[in-house]
Amino acid sequence: MTNPIIERLQAQLEAGKDSPLLRFGLGSALFNEKHYEAAAEHLRECVKQMPDHSAAWKLLGRSEMALGNDAAAAEAFERGLAVAQEKGDVQVEREIGVFLNKLARKRG
Template identity: 50%
Template sequence: MNITALEKMLAKGNDSAMLRFGLGKAYLDDQNAEIAIGHFRHCVGMDPSYSAAWKLLGKALLQGGDASEAETAWQQGLAAAQEKGDKQTEREITVFLKKLSKR
């Protein structure tokens, strides 16, 4: 789905963690980290166990130039992934954290 269609769903009051994740990802893919960050923060506010949202929130924060906040988001995402048994996201976040520590 494109950003316009997702924004229309949100405007109709269909707010959900999944919709916010989709909007965040769409804006991140569109190189608009600032708007993506807002949607990802809303998403994890609605569902703190949404490990994939924490992962992309970290990417958006890093893209926006805030490495410290990205690390914090990834730490929270790592904890959420471990709690849910989401091994793939756990591996990806671990790699992001290692790369960040080498910067």
């Protein structure tokens, strides 16, 4: 069974209503369904359209991490960390720190 939220967001995108928040919502819904490649695709577009979206950078990093793309994950987390620090987004900053530590432990 397909997720109705994903279907609705994809329909909006196909209707030409592209926006960073639509891409973030679609990427987030796809991530939650474990469709990491598709999630990463939409999240990459989200941060391209809105580079200061720290939560999108964090979720992009998590998507890349789930795909085993550790270098891309680290890059997304680092970009997200810089944005979060610049915006004073302490919660996202903490969460990204946790994921960066996981990556560091994985790398040995």
